Amino acid sequence: MRFDVLTLFPEMIESHCSYSILKRAIEAGVIEVGTVNPRDFTHDRHRKVDDTPYGGGAGMVLMPQPYVDAYESVKKLENSITIMLSPQGEQLSEKVVKELAEFDQIICLCGHYEGFDERIREIIKPREISLGDFVLTGGELPALCVIDAVSRKLEGTLGKIESAEDDSFSDGLLEYPQYTKPREYRGLKVPEVLLNGNHKDINAFRQEQRILRTKLRRPDLLENKDI
Ligand SMILES: C[S@@+](CC[C@H](N)C(=O)[O-])C[C@H]1O[C@@H](n2cnc3c(N)ncnc32)[C@H](O)[C@@H]1O
Incomplete structure (x- = not known):
C-alpha cells in the first residue's frame, strides 16, 4: 500500500511514521509513505499557499493552484483513491478503514488554516473523511489516523504479538x-x-x-x- 500525503507540514507525517509499528511496516515494504508539499508548487517569491477569503471573514483559505498542481504531480497507481481530510466528510469507522485497505494507493489531502478553496474539491473530487464532529487545526493528524488504521489491516504490519483478531x-x-x-x-x-x-x-x-x-x-x- 502506498500513501501519498499532500501537506504543508511533511515533517509531521514523516516523524510519526518513523516509530514503532509503522516504521517496521515501512522497513518490511508493507507500506510506503510519501509526502508532497503544495508550497513547492507556488510560483511567487513568498511561496504563498493561502489568502484571505472572498466575502470577508476570519482566517486564511488554501489557494487552489498549489494544491491542484501538487496533486497532479503525484504518480497515480491504477487502484488508487484520493481522500480529503475534512470535518465535513463521512466519519472514519472500521467499515471505511476496511474499504480504504482494498486500494493500492491512498492520496491524502491535508488542509490547514480555514481549509480548502472550494474549487480544490470540485476539481479533485476526493472522498471526504472526518475524524469526528470537532475541528482540528490541520489534516495531518486525521491523515495519520487513516494511515495507521489502514496499515493495521494489511498483512505483515502486525506481528502475532499485536494481532488485531480480537480488537x-x-x-x-x-x-x-x-x-x-x-x-x-x-x-x-x-x-x-x-x-x-x-x-x-x-x-x-x-x-x-x-x-x-x-x-x-x-x-x-x-x-x-x-x-
Ligand atoms: C481548521 S480546519 C478547517 C475547518 C473548516 N473551516 C470548517 O469549518 O469546515 C483545517 C483543516 O483541518 C482538517 N480537519 C479539521 N478538523 C477535522 C476533522 N474533524 N476531521 C478531518 N480533518 C479535519 C481539515 O483538513 C481542514 O481543512
Missing part, C-alpha cells in the same frame, strides 16, 4: 477486558478464570465480557446483531 470492532463488538502481571494490584485481582489455563472457559468468559461491554458502552453496535 474492538473486528466483528462488531468491543474487546474484552485485558490483564497482565501481576495477579493482584492494589487489591484488584485478575479474574480467576484467566489463570486456570482452560481455554474453553477463557473464551467463554471473554465472549461474555465482549457482549456485556458492548451492551453497556455501545448498544448501537448491537442493533443489527443476533445476540
